[in-house]
Amino acid sequence: MKLIATALITVGLLASAPAMANLDLAKKSNCMSCHTVDKKLVGPAYQEVAKKYAGNKDALKILSAKVKAGGKGVWGEIPMPPNAAVKDADIETLVKWILAGAK
Numbered sequence: 001m002k003l004i005a006t007a008l009i010t011v012g013l014l015a016s017a018p019a020m021a022n023l024d025l026a027k028k029s030n031c032m033s034c035h036t037v038d039k040k041l042v043g044p045a046y047q048e049v050a051k052k053y054a055g056n057k058d059a060l061k062i063l064s065a066k067v068k069a070g071g072k073g074v075w076g077e078i079p080m081p082p083n084a085a086v087k088d089a090d091i092e093t094l095v096k097w098i099l100a101g102a103k
Contacts, residue, residue, distance in 0.1 A: 023102075025090060025093060030083075034080070046101070049098050050100065054099075059099055060092070060099065063098070064091050064092055067083050067095060068084060068086070
């Protein structure tokens, strides 16, 4: 029984590792200065972004471009600054995480 409990805990930790890694990447990339997972800060909550783009087959492409170049007007008048220093692969990882509800 103890072995089963240990295995379940290990699987749970491994399953949450990618989400924690993507949260860490968002922090490292300075995204969390303006965004949170579940409530508006300066920019929209990641869960709201996921809802807005749910079902949009071009969401990854659209949002990746916005993260890289910046933008204005979709979520209000406060502009999102460009993030040209963030690697394209990291942007794609972050956007996929956001579109999955930042979980």
